[in-house]
Amino acid sequence: MKLSRKICDCAQSPIRKFYPYAVAAQQRGIRIHQLNIGQPDIQTPPAFFEAIEAGRRDVLAYAESPGIPALLEAIRAYYARIGASFETQDILVTTGGSEALLMAMLCILDEGDEVLIPEPYYPNYFTFIRMAGGRVHPIPTSPEDGYRYAERARIEPHITEKTRAILLANPGNPTGTVLTPAELRLMADIAREHGLYLICDEVYREFIYDGAEPATAGRFRDIDENLILIDSVSKRFSACGARIGALISRNRGIMQGALKLAQARLSVATLDQLGAAALYGVDPSYFDATRNEYRRRRDTCYRKLLEIPGIVTTEPQGAFYTMAKLPVDSTERFQLYLLQEFEDNGETVMFAPGSGFYATPGAGTSEIRIAYVRCVEELERSLTLLRLAIERYNQK
Amino acid sequence: MKLSRKICDCAQSPIRKFYPYAVAAQQRGIRIHQLNIGQPDIQTPPAFFEAIEAGRRDVLAYAESPGIPALLEAIRAYYARIGASFETQDILVTTGGSEALLMAMLCILDEGDEVLIPEPYYPNYFTFIRMAGGRVHPIPTSPEDGYRYAERARIEPHITEKTRAILLANPGNPTGTVLTPAELRLMADIAREHGLYLICDEVYREFIYDGAEPATAGRFRDIDENLILIDSVSKRFSACGARIGALISRNRGIMQGALKLAQARLSVATLDQLGAAALYGVDPSYFDATRNEYRRRRDTCYRKLLEIPGIVTTEPQGAFYTMAKLPVDSTERFQLYLLQEFEDNGETVMFAPGSGFYATPGAGTSEIRIAYVRCVEELERSLTLLRLAIERYNQK
The missing domain is CATH 3.40.640.10 (Type I PLP-dependent aspartate aminotransferase-like (Major domain))
Structure with a gap:
């Protein structure tokens, strides 16, 4: 049965397509720090x-x-x-x-x-x-x-x-x-x-x-x-x-x-x-508190990214995402490595590979998107894991 | 600024397009029996x-x-x-x-x-x-x-x-x-x-x-x-x-x-x-009670419609709608008459004109859709109003 050309043109979400590999890693007992999805952990106003x-x-x-x-x-x-x-x-x-x-x-x-x-x-x-x-x-x-x-x-x-x-x-x-x-x-x-x-x-x-x-x-x-x-x-x-x-x-x-x-x-x-x-009736202080928390996360994320040798990134000024170009051949292959081979103390990390954010063929293959929607302590650990994993991946 | 051809091809909802005239009638103090929209009055299970x-x-x-x-x-x-x-x-x-x-x-x-x-x-x-x-x-x-x-x-x-x-x-x-x-x-x-x-x-x-x-x-x-x-x-x-x-x-x-x-x-x-x-966990008796109530409404609706001289309709077997062909020149004009001129004891009735349910040009112009989603007493009165209104409309 024929499907429409337009639905065939669409890809699975690049943000969600590594989900099956993540499930498999979790079943092996690995804890995954998820920097791939923009789901905030901030409380919804009661x-x-x-x-x-x-x-x-x-x-x-x-x-x-x-x-x-x-x-x-x-x-x-x-x-x-x-x-x-x-x-x-x-x-x-x-x-x-x-x-x-x-x-x-x-x-x-x-x-x-x-x-x-x-x-x-x-x-x-x-x-x-x-x-x-x-x-x-x-x-x-x-x-x-x-x-x-x-x-x-x-x-x-x-x-x-x-x-x-x-x-x-x-x-x-x-x-x-x-x-x-x-x-x-x-x-x-x-x-x-x-x-x-x-x-x-x-x-x-x-x-x-x-x-x-x-x-x-x-x-x-x-x-x-x-x-x-x-x-x-x-x-x-x-x-x-x-x-x-x-x-x-x-x-x-x-x-x-x-x-x-x-x-x-x-x-x-x-x-x-x-x-x-x-x-829409919540007190404006809600936004200040939220913004301050995300600023701390932004600062942590940017500082930790700069510790990675060979990285190209810019301090993000808004939203809760940042892109970075990593010193790896392919961030899709690297994400698979993170979910299938890498672990440090039983932990690994997930991001969204960059190519899914581009329409131009071949663009973004060594970039990633990070959603800094987790607390500062978890971001510290997640980005340490990222640095460690890049070193080991490039020594393979 | 150009709009897409496809959005221009679409009409406003025929079920909702008489809404402004209904508001105007209500502002004149007219009570409208609404048989035009399929919004049931049955309780949502707690x-x-x-x-x-x-x-x-x-x-x-x-x-x-x-x-x-x-x-x-x-x-x-x-x-x-x-x-x-x-x-x-x-x-x-x-x-x-x-x-x-x-x-x-x-x-x-x-x-x-x-x-x-x-x-x-x-x-x-x-x-x-x-x-x-x-x-x-x-x-x-x-x-x-x-x-x-x-x-x-x-x-x-x-x-x-x-x-x-x-x-x-x-x-x-x-x-x-x-x-x-x-x-x-x-x-x-x-x-x-x-x-x-x-x-x-x-x-x-x-x-x-x-x-x-x-x-x-x-x-x-x-x-x-x-x-x-x-x-x-x-x-x-x-x-x-x-x-x-x-x-x-x-x-x-x-x-x-x-x-x-x-x-x-x-x-x-x-x-x-x-x-x-x-x-999905509600007791199956919920469906029996609902079905019995709608069966009574269906029976009332069909019986009252048959009292209208010149009507063409068939006993509906399911859902909570029925179509009828009325002895009027245009059910769109008739609906406007119902909202702008007709009243009986300060009441009138609304249905959905039939042409909006057809793609074929000119089809359905003397048909209506009735949603029998109101209680039996209100349906009795609504369909009495419909009969009265047809008589007066055709005597104009």
């Missing part, structure tokens, strides 16, 4: 669960297709606080940022259309774009340049008549780069001048470590027709399992198209929306 | 909420991409009880039956591929198929024939080299038809002989009123490669707002493709999965 328990009812009915009014209003007010004025009709609640991304692509892409994405990028972007019939056109960057991309000369040569949108994550997953205000402005200018959608995935907005305030392209008012924001409570409130996100745009055509999709899938989970609305 | 409250945890993490083990096992065991043997790897938990439908279409359709659907059909099928690049090819039926379609002569002439799948809802939404065992077997034979996927939307499985046992195409073992089942807890347990469904198939390629999509969207809401797993 307000989430309290709102869900208070929301118990006789009949768990469909919610409104665009989202429950309380959550739409909470999101609107949150954006107003960070200087971006939206109306509730500019906001659509989605099942995670993931659904917002898929809806955006379905609204703007036809067969053969292209989306420019700075490379390396979050691999699931590829799947959502391919499902809509589109293609990823990567904007190359390099570890040696700290993966920076926001320059006209790096981007404009890639714009063709097939280009429909620029998609960027800011703060960046997997690189941890944060655009400067001037860089974000430049990306908006390029999108506006070339008549492209600018899809800004800002789900890591609060995770910035060097004194900057949370930023959003939603503050720019000259790109109302271009801008599509992707948002989520998953990381902001450590509520990944709630699956509550949002698609936000002042472009009426986009919102009408997205509403058609929202009506077709009926609604987002009712109780999780109640919980998410309550999350 | 086990759902109890499991969610018991599932409170420090960190609300992503669930496993294919679904939590407890829910996968609950679904597997449920199918075993109704005579269909599946392994948990044949089951993928989805965000409602809606996501299962979209995933199925993305896995099998490329640009220009066609899906055969008996017409009238659930309108959101069109959106999911168009989003995957495919086209609906309707199999015509008629109110005079009770909307039956399971005959070779009605189906096989529509199969071409573009046909990839047959999609059917059994029990049927919007028609309330239920396939006989021989008819279901015939649909399986046609799919197998022509190498087509058979996508069976069985979310109304328990809602059958004439003594038959819940059926599933999952019992047939000669269509393992063809069959894709769509399932959901929404109607079965009156838990529409949980957004928990399932895609079920023994075809490994389909399940691998769907798993790629599942990994890309990360997971389904964690707490709702816990609640849904508990739902």
Whole structure:
């Protein structure tokens, strides 16, 4: 039986594909330090669960297709606080940022259309774009340049008549780069001048470590027709399992198209929306505490990476990821070595091999992505294990 | 800014598009009896909420991409009880039956591929198929024939080299038809002989009123490669707002493709999965009580419809919908009349106009879909209002 060409074009998640090897290692009694998945260990604010328990009812009915009014209003007010004025009709609640991304692509892409994405990028972007019939056109960057991309000369040569949108994550997953205000402005200018959608995935907005305030392209008012924001409570409130996100745009055509999709899938989970609305009421000190904890982890991760001879890496400024180029032939082979041969005191470490974050064939093969979502002590040990393993792997 | 052709091809939900007129009528003080939306008033089993409250945890993490083990096992065991043997790897938990439908279409359709659907059909099928690049090819039926379609002569002439799948809802939404065992077997034979996927939307499985046992195409073992089942807890347990469904198939390629999509969207809401797993443990008497209540409603609805002079309708055998052909020029105009001009003792009634359930231009314009999801007393009154309104509308 024939499968669609587009589903055949998609790969298994590079972040999850070593899962069977990890299970086998655990069955041999090995403890694995998992730096491969962005699942934070930060407590979910109890307000989430309290709102869900208070929301118990006789009949768990469909919610409104665009989202429950309380959550739409909470999101609107949150954006107003960070200087971006939206109306509730500019906001659509989605099942995670993931659904917002898929809806955006379905609204703007036809067969053969292209989306420019700075490379390396979050691999699931590829799947959502391919499902809509589109293609990823990567904007190359390099570890040696700290993966920076926001320059006209790096981007404009890639714009063709097939280009429909620029998609960027800011703060960046997997690189941890944060655009400067001037860089974000430049990306908006390029999108506006070339008549492209600018899809800004800002789900890591609060995770910035060097004194900057949370930023959003939603503050720019000259790109109302271009801008599509992707948002989520998953990381902001450590509520990944709630699956509550949002698609936000002042472009009426986009919102009408997205509403058609929202009506077709009926609604987002009712109780999780109640919980998410309550999350937006947590005290701002929650963000400070979380940011301070991640800054310590960032500092530990970067310091320990620099102790590895031959490594190329840049201090990440945001999100909770960093990329590094390792002195090994292939990080996929090295990850297999870590799960099948290496151990130190019964422990090993997992990361996400870099090639899965690239569309360009052969790119990223000696890079890795690290998610520094574990406590400082575990990060210390994990990165010591990484250094030890590189030495032994290269002596084989 | 350009929108995709496929999103422009989709219409607003025909079930929800009269919403603004309903709001206006309510603001004038009119009470509207809503027979337009399939939102049951049956109590959600308390086990759902109890499991969610018991599932409170420090960190609300992503669930496993294919679904939590407890829910996968609950679904597997449920199918075993109704005579269909599946392994948990044949089951993928989805965000409602809606996501299962979209995933199925993305896995099998490329640009220009066609899906055969008996017409009238659930309108959101069109959106999911168009989003995957495919086209609906309707199999015509008629109110005079009770909307039956399971005959070779009605189906096989529509199969071409573009046909990839047959999609059917059994029990049927919007028609309330239920396939006989021989008819279901015939649909399986046609799919197998022509190498087509058979996508069976069985979310109304328990809602059958004439003594038959819940059926599933999952019992047939000669269509393992063809069959894709769509399932959901929404109607079965009156838990529409949980957004928990399932895609079920023994075809490994389909399940691998769907798993790629599942990994890309990360997971389904964690707490709702816990609640849904508990739902599968409710006492079977729950289904008997629910079925008896809906049978009374079905009987009331059918009896009252037959009192309307000139109506064409058939006794529905399943789900909680029925279609009827009314003696009016256009049920869209008639619905507007009901919301803008008609009232009897300050009350009016809403249904879903039939044309939105058809792909064939001009079809269904004098038909309506009724969702008999309200109590018997309200149905009596609603259908009296419908009869009165038809009389007055035709005297205008």
